[in-house]
Amino acid sequence: MRLTRAAEYxxxxxxxxxxxxxxxxxxxxxxxQQANIPPHFLxxxxxxxxxxxxxxxxxxxxxxxxxxxDPAAISLLEVVETMIGEIFLNDCVARPASCKVHYHCAxxxxxxxxxxxxxxxxxxxxxxxxxxxxxxxAPYQHVLLDADTREKGTAKxxxxx
Amino acid sequence: MRLTRAAEYxxxxxxxxxxxxxxxxxxxxxxxQQANIPPHFLxxxxxxxxxxxxxxxxxxxxxxxxxxxDPAAISLLEVVETMIGEIFLNDCVARPASCKVHYHCAxxxxxxxxxxxxxxxxxxxxxxxxxxxxxxxAPYQHVLLDADTREKGTAKxxxxx
DNA sequence: AATATATGAGACCTTATTGGTCTTATTAAT
DNA sequence: ATTAATAAGACCAATAAGGTCTCATATATT
Numbered sequence: 001m002r003l004t005r006a007a008e009y010x011x012x013x014x015x016x017x018x019x020x021x022x023x024x025x026x027x028x029x030x031x032x033q034q035a036n037i038p039p040h041f042l043x044x045x046x047x048x049x050x051x052x053x054x055x056x057x058x059x060x061x062x063x064x065x066x067x068x069x070d071p072a073a074i075s076l077l078e079v080v081e082t083m084i085g086e087i088f089l090n091d092c093v094a095r096p097a098s099c100k101v102h103y104h105c106a107x108x109x110x111x112x113x114x115x116x117x118x119x120x121x122x123x124x125x126x127x128x129x130x131x132x133x134x135x136x137x138a139p140y141q142h143v144l145l146d147a148d149t150r151e152k153g154t155a156k157x158x159x160x161x
Numbered sequence: 162m163r164l165t166r167a168a169e170y171x172x173x174x175x176x177x178x179x180x181x182x183x184x185x186x187x188x189x190x191x192x193x194q195q196a197n198i199p200p201h202f203l204x205x206x207x208x209x210x211x212x213x214x215x216x217x218x219x220x221x222x223x224x225x226x227x228x229x230x231d232p233a234a235i236s237l238l239e240v241v242e243t244m245i246g247e248i249f250l251n252d253c254v255a256r257p258a259s260c261k262v263h264y265h266c267a268x269x270x271x272x273x274x275x276x277x278x279x280x281x282x283x284x285x286x287x288x289x290x291x292x293x294x295x296x297x298x299a300p301y302q303h304v305l306l307d308a309d310t311r312e313k314g315t316a317k318x319x320x321x322x
Numbered sequence: 323a324a325t326a327t328a329t330g331a332g333a334c335c336t337t338a339t340t341g342g343t344c345t346t347a348t349t350a351a352t
Numbered sequence: 353a354t355t356a357a358t359a360a361g362a363c364c365a366a367t368a369a370g371g372t373c374t375c376a377t378a379t380a381t382t
Contacts, residue, residue: 002163003251003272005370011268028329041371043329060379061327076271089279090164106291107172110237111164114282118250121275130267166341189358202342204358221350222356 001118007083009037010045014079017055018071018127027064045083052082071131077122087122089115162279168244170198171206175240178216179232179288188225206244213243232292238283248283250276 012035020026028046032039046065049055054074055065081087093111173196181187189207193200207226210216215235216226242248249255254272 001250002369004368005252008251008253015268038371040373044331044371047330057329058379059329059377062380063328063378065329076268089162090169092169106286107176107237110282110286114279117282118275118279121271121278125267125271165339199342201344205342205360208359218358219350220348220358222358223351224349224357226358 001087001089001115002084003080004084006041006045007080009035009042010049010079010083011076012037013042013045013049013065014054014067014074014127015130017065017067018074018131020067022067022070025058025062025064025066027062031065048082049079052078054079054082071127074127075123076125076127076130077119079127080122087115087119089118162248162250162276163245164241165245167202167206167209168241170196170203171210171240171244172237173198174203174206174210174226175215175228175235175288176291178226178228179235179292181228183228183231186219186223186225186227188223192226209243210240213239215240215243232288235288236284237286237288237291238280240288241283248276248280250279 013031016031016035017024017026028039028042031037032042037045046055046057050057050065054067054069056068057063057065077087089111092105092108093115174192177192177196178185178187189200189203192198193203198206207216207218211218211226215228215230217229218224218226238248247255251272253266253269254276
């Protein structure tokens with residue numbers, strides 16, 4: 001299991017859309033800017049989210065993305081696994097057939113248990129909780145606003161690294 | 162967090178040495194063959210384990226590796242983190258300074274909690290438990306024995322994939 | 323209908339990491 | 353001295369991550 005950049009972006013995107021509210025159409029550009037995601041990359045990520053039935057994509061002028069499901073019904077696990085596939089901590093648990101010893105190996109059981117625990121933790125967190133609890137994206141918006149006022153709309157990307 | 166091949170090999174190596182017993186010198190070749198690890202790769206892995214104070218490496222003729230610590234005092238977490246570094250599930254938790262929102266972000270807290278839970282699980286498993294519970298390496302030895310008798314010592318590598 | 327504006331889909335590219343091999347020391351037993 | 357073992361690290365191929373770019377398509381507006 002490794003949380004890729006794409007998955008982190010997807011979570012940000014979903015938080016932004018959750019805050020907008022279910023069914024509210026929001027342009028890709030707006031999300032990309034406000035959540036600090038490379039716009040083209042967001043397009044690719046959105047396709048995964050759409051395929052998973054989390055968002056709907058509207059093409060054409062005044063197009064964009066909108067949340068299909070209620071934020072309360074979307075778990076962090078759902079979004080993460082949409083982006084990186086089903087979570088496994090090691091190959092042995094992912095493909096038991098490829099592991100000669102899985103059927104009676106203590107190590108295997110440890111990984112299996114840890115994996116189940118991790119997935120449960122992520123499953124218990126929904127996006128309405130995430131937006132209710134704190135404003136995870138706020139600082140980006142703040143930084144961007146500052147940049148806007150000070151530099152009149154020059155490069156808006158603020159580095160993550 | 163991603164369990165690399167090197168880490169899996171390290172666990173196997175430590176299981177084999179644990180079964181041999183603390184302080185018992187075992188050649189790299191023997192471990193490599195019995196645990197099905199590429200010998201040169203095992204050399205590199207052993208260096209990490211030695212640097213971490215888990216094993217001692219004896220050079221020269223009749224050299225090899227031996228366990229320094231009591232298997233009961235070695236946790237799975239210790240071996241895993243020796244090989245892949247301290248476990249983090251995402252960048253944001255690993256380097257809070259690089260994340261603009263870590264100080265008040267709900268997502269951050271979820272990852273932090275999941276990470277702690279995972280590390281605790283691995284910390285609670287010691288190598289004496291692993292060898293007492295089941296014989297995780299036995300099938301390799303069995304397969305290798307078969308190959309030996311049938312093919313008179315030709316290529317001994319059995320594919321993992 | 324034509325145009326402007328938005329995203330879709332996927333080819334493509336660069337860089338980092340993984341997983342390993344190979345070569346040249348170095349060390350110790352005989 | 354010779355032989356047998358590991359040390360150390362350079363080196364390499366394959367894969368995946370992270371992102372960009374181009375062309376196609378869809379829709380609103382005129």
